[in-house]
Amino acid sequence: MTLALYRIDDRLIHGQVVVGWGQPLDVSFIVLVDDEVSSSDWEQDLYRMGVPPQIEVIFASVEKAAELLPAWDTDSRVGILLVGDIDTAVALAARVPQVKRFNVGGVHHRTGRKERLRFVYLTDDEATKLRQLAARGVDVTAQDVPTARAVPVAEFT
Amino acid sequence: MSELRGVIVSHAAVAQALVAAVTAITGIEGALTGISNEGCGTEELGERLREAVGVGPAVLFVDLPGGSCFTSSARYAKRGGADIAVVTGVNLAMLLDFVFNRDISPVDAARRALDAGAKAIRVTPA
Numbered sequence: 001m002t003l004a005l006y007r008i009d010d011r012l013i014h015g016q017v018v019v020g021w022g023q024p025l026d027v028s029f030i031v032l033v034d035d036e037v038s039s040s041d042w043e044q045d046l047y048r049m050g051v052p053p054q055i056e057v058i059f060a061s062v063e064k065a066a067e068l069l070p071a072w073d074t075d076s077r078v079g080i081l082l083v084g085d086i087d088t089a090v091a092l093a094a095r096v097p098q099v100k101r102f103n104v105g106g107v108h109h110r111t112g113r114k115e116r117l118r119f120v121y122l123t124d125d126e127a128t129k130l131r132q133l134a135a136r137g138v139d140v141t142a143q144d145v146p147t148a149r150a151v152p153v154a155e156f157t
Numbered sequence: 158m159s160e161l162r163g164v165i166v167s168h169a170a171v172a173q174a175l176v177a178a179v180t181a182i183t184g185i186e187g188a189l190t191g192i193s194n195e196g197c198g199t200e201e202l203g204e205r206l207r208e209a210v211g212v213g214p215a216v217l218f219v220d221l222p223g224g225s226c227f228t229s230s231a232r233y234a235k236r237g238g239a240d241i242a243v244v245t246g247v248n249l250a251m252l253l254d255f256v257f258n259r260d261i262s263p264v265d266a267a268r269r270a271l272d273a274g275a276k277a278i279r280v281t282p283a
Contacts, residue, residue, distance in 0.1 A: 010198040011225040015168065018224070046231050050223020108198030118196070 003031070003073050005080045008089050009105040012037070012082055013047045013057070016105065020145045021080060022055065028077035029056040033065040033092060034084050062088060066095035073098060086126045093138055101139040103150075104130070116156040119144045127157035161259040161266055163189040164209045165247055166202075166230050167220040170195075175218075179252050188256040194226050202229040206237070213239025214263045216255065216270065218247035242267035250277030 004025045009017065012032055021027070030051065037043045038061045051057050060068060065081075069092075072079055083089045086107070093099040106119050113121035120142050122130070134140045134153045141150035165172035172191030180186055190209045194202050206217070206229065217230040222245035234241040242263035244251070251274035258269060 010200075011194075012199075012228075013223075014225040014228070015221070042235075043232075046228045047223075050221070050227065106198065108196060109201055110198065 002075070003069075003079045003081050005103055006089075006099060006101055007080060007082050007103045007105045008084075008086060008107060009082060010084050010108055011106055012084050013050050015050075016145055017080060017082065018051055018055070024146050025078050025080070027055060027080050029058060029072075029075070029079040031058045031060060031065065031072055031079060031081045033060050033062060033081060033088060035061045035088075038064070062091050062095070065092060069096045070098065086122075086129050090129055090133055093133060093136070099138060101141075102133065104140065104142040104156075105144055117142055117151060120156055122157065130157050160188075161255075161261070161263060162210065162213070162215045163218055163252065163255050163259075164206065164215055165189060165191045165218045165252070166194070166206070166226045167191070167247070168194055168224075168226065171220055175247065175249060175252060178249055179256060182249075182253060183256055185256045188259065189252065194229070197225070199225065199229055199232075202226070203233055206230065206233045210237065210239055210241065213237075213241055215239060215241050216263050216266045217241060217243045218252065218255075218270065219243060219245045220247055221245060244270045244274075246274060248274045248277060250274055 038059045044059050048057050089102050104120055109121045112123045115121050130140050130153055140153040142156050143150040165175050172193055176189045176191040192205045192209050219227045219230050230243050234243050240263050244267040251270040254273035255270055
């Protein structure tokens with residue numbers, strides 16, 4: 001199998017990821033790519049608590065993820081890769097050409113961001129970065145849960 | 158010791174519904190505040206927690222032992238500066254017990270909530 005979902009979600013590991021996507025995809029591992037979390041045992045314990053024991057959770061910095069992503073993508077199990085923000089997604093895609101899709105699953109309100117979809121708020125700069133990512137051949141869509149429509153990047157940026 | 162505040166942190170409108178239920182049953186108002194993670198990233202949920210907790214002390218009653226409500230609550234309890242304890246698996250029984258027993262420390266109240274909440278989970282027929 002492969003990494004079935006590359007997701008941008010500022011909540012990182014939470015119910016929509018573990019249950020909403022994890023169950024229908026029959027996920028066996030979740031890769032959380034975040035420089036801060038990857039260096040904090042305490043934060044890692046918090047995120048592990050939300051995941052059933054049969055699902056492996058892997059924490060990685062962007063640098064480590066770039067090195068290990070080819071192996072995760074050819075893992076015999078199904079996995080999900082998570083990043084918490086657009087800059088991390090852009091950095092990862094720039095380092096690993098085989099990243100060909102990103103699901104924008106949750107980027108929430110913050111000062112300077114405008115509502116694009118119910119679950120996607122972006123600054124103009126973030127919207128530009130997503131369009132640039134798409135222009136480099138990455139399929140960028142917004143979709144919070146599997147039963148929702150995947151909204152193409154042009155419709156929300 | 159100042160009286161504890163309880164803050165319920167949940168998905169959707171579960172928290173607000175629990176606050177309404179406790180008030181309907183006990184007549185006690187103001188002991189509990191409900192906040193939802195609806196439409197929130199980590200940063201905004203942290204802000205909602207800060208507003209709800211105030212200067213504390215407080216117990217955060219969280220719906221699930223994992224996920225965004227829990228991670229934000231645990232992070233806030235660790236870094237928020239107030240005297241806070243977190244208990245997960247919130248149910249009505251633990252909240253009813255809590256509102257009548259708020260002259261104890263947050264950790265003691267959270268342990269008491271664990272006991273009261275667990276005792277309320279039963280199966281019929283046994």
